Amino acid sequence: MASAVGSDVGGALGGRPLGIGRVGNGPVAGFLLCTAVVLALSLRMPAGTAVVGLAALGILHNVLELRYMAGRFEQVLHGPFLRLLAALISGIVLCRVLPAGTATRDGEILLAYGLLAAACVHALRQRPAVLAASCAVIVAAAAASLSFPDYHFVVLTHLHNVVPLLFLWEWSQQMRRGRRAFRAVQVGWVLVIPALILSGALDGVMGSGSAWTARLSVSYTPPAWQHGGTDQRFVTVFAFMALMHYLVWVWFMPRYAPDATAAFERRVPVLNARRAWALGLGAGAALAALFVSDYDQGTSVYAALASYHAYLEFPVLLMLVLGTGPRATTGGTA
Template sequence: MPLAGFAAAALLALVVALRAPAGLAVAGLAVFGALHNVLELRYVAGRFRQVLAGPFLRLLLALITGIVVCRLLPPGPASRAAEILLAYGLLAVASARALRRRPWAPAAAAVVWATAAGTSLAFPAYHFVVLAHLHNLVPLVFLWEWSRGLPRGRAAFLAVQFGWVLAVPLLLLSGALDAWLAPGTGFTARLAVAYSPPAWLHTAAGLRFVAVFAFLQTMHYVVWVWFLPRYAPDAAAAFERRVPWLGGWRAWALGAAAGGALGVLFVSDYAQGRSLYAALASYHAYLEFPVLLLLVLGLGPEGRAARREAVPCSSPTSLPSPPTPPVLS
């Protein structure tokens, strides 16, 4: 059953995140990072195919490609600022698409994004820390959307999801589990730079943020590599109709092959491997944000119509799937 699977995965991930947070974060990325990229893109492109199409999709991909280029350039203030501006441009485009028939709403959204972009440009280190953790929280919205079609047990399903997405990280950050948290190492301290707010970097909270990231990243992989491929097969089927050459086992093979190549690069030059992965992973990480924004804003009249026309997902077990209608780990 999915609930037992989620509970067992969360317990195991928490134990390892407490005892070896840095090891879990790095090993998880090396083993599942590339595979979950492929499977997440397959799910999003299949389930939200009515939205991610035509000129809108091409514009999103152009903006994300700009972000990839920024990440491939030598790191510096200019490339970081360009990535931030492109990211908010992505959100502005999605807002304009969803709100175009609502008076004054696009202008209000533009003010919100401009203000947020100014804040991110003023505090870029905080921007990227928030982005890293926010990416691992994204599955909650997809799981919420998926669960709308459950005929029963939705409250229990969502309670489990909120438990691992919010309750466990809050326990870790509060220090309630510090007695079981292993002491930090030099490598853990280096990871903390990417996953801890600068003001808390050299405090006990720095290690806690690494543990939170390792835990959430692992559960992020559980969602994309186990749960959604198994319990939302119609999303994969819709993607395969759209991209038949990447159907069936080929998507898994592509993810496994990319993961193997990435693992070799990690072993030979971890810094270079991490930089390359962070650049290429921008496609799946940034594409999910416009989709989530469109979901939150109701997808507009066209999106609601698309949801009414969607085909229900089937499930391989007795638990049915709901109707078909996002650096980073």
């Protein structure tokens, strides 16, 4: 991991971060190693992995993911559309900092679906029939979320940790060789391992849990399963997926997606690689101190700050699915 940090910061200092044409077997080997280590930690210490991972890497991965999206998807995230998304997400941040209640909860849900609607309108304004069908799906989904808000937020929490699969899949389009192996590894840690944990197949090597595990289960377990003996599995899945998610943005993308970093620095030259890392590490240290002194306050602050990167993902990915994202040139056979 340290070499990955050095690669990105080194790019700002005149070094040469790895381009996609020279990745070799590094990404596959790196993900296999990360998966093994993170899975072992999550199975034995799910609450500790979740809490410490969030305190140590939460803010840093926010900063680096926003940098990646602003650079990689600069063709999409600009002008009035970007300002609209920023305004909607700022509304979500406001909902999260105000006292919790039905109004703020429903407001966040409606604004979240508003983001998706804005992305559909932006991408499909020349295809009215498809736009109408998409908006109908969004309205139906919003109605379901408003009817079952507790499920909405649990699903959203876990879905956020699945999102890196789509970014990694899109990144791998440019691989000259090894694309199938790379994608198989991503499917393994994003889908297969969580399914094994939830099925109970790994219960024999899972730790006994703790009071903290029970405390976290309220946020990460669907209400119907909170008292069925599966709550520890959901916390374990979250701990595993969250830490892997952080490593995608803190290790993988800075090392293997230098073009996105370069594009971001052209847009925001004042926030070069060194300053981006300094911002992420400094803000992360302040948040970690807040976690130690008042965990609940720390999670509230983080939830508000994390809204920008977490909610920006969905319109970006929707634009990709709708075929209006940046075009990647494939580099040869898989």
